[in-house]
Amino acid sequence: MTVLEKGIEIPVKQKVGKYPYGLMQIGDSFLVPDGNLSKVCNASYREWKKTGKKFTARVVEGGVRVWRVE
Numbered sequence: 001m002t003v004l005e006k007g008i009e010i011p012v013k014q015k016v017g018k019y020p021y022g023l024m025q026i027g028d029s030f031l032v033p034d035g036n037l038s039k040v041c042n043a044s045y046r047e048w049k050k051t052g053k054k055f056t057a058r059v060v061e062g063g064v065r066v067w068r069v070e
Contacts, residue, residue: 017047018043019032019040019043019047019066021043021044021047021051021053021055021068022051024053024055024068025068026068026069026070027067027068028067028068029065029066029067029068030065030066031060031062031063031064031065032063032064032065032066033062033063034062034063035063035064036064037057037059037064040057040064040066041057044056044057044066053068053070054068054069054070055067055068055069056069
């Protein structure tokens with residue numbers, strides 16, 4: 001039998017991003033193995049619009065590397 005309960009608060013949603021932008025300091029970088037430059041740049045752009053933090057990405061051996069620049 002299912003128990004009906006009242007007064008239980010809804011937990012706050014915690015969106016976990018695909019990339020660790022929120023943990024990055026200026027000069028930090030991460031590698032997206034076999035990443036698509038366009039998709040990674042779009043994600044970086046969205047993060048910049050949301051937080052004001054700037055990033056740059058380059059195709060390197062093994063994938064796409066993203067650096068926080070500001």
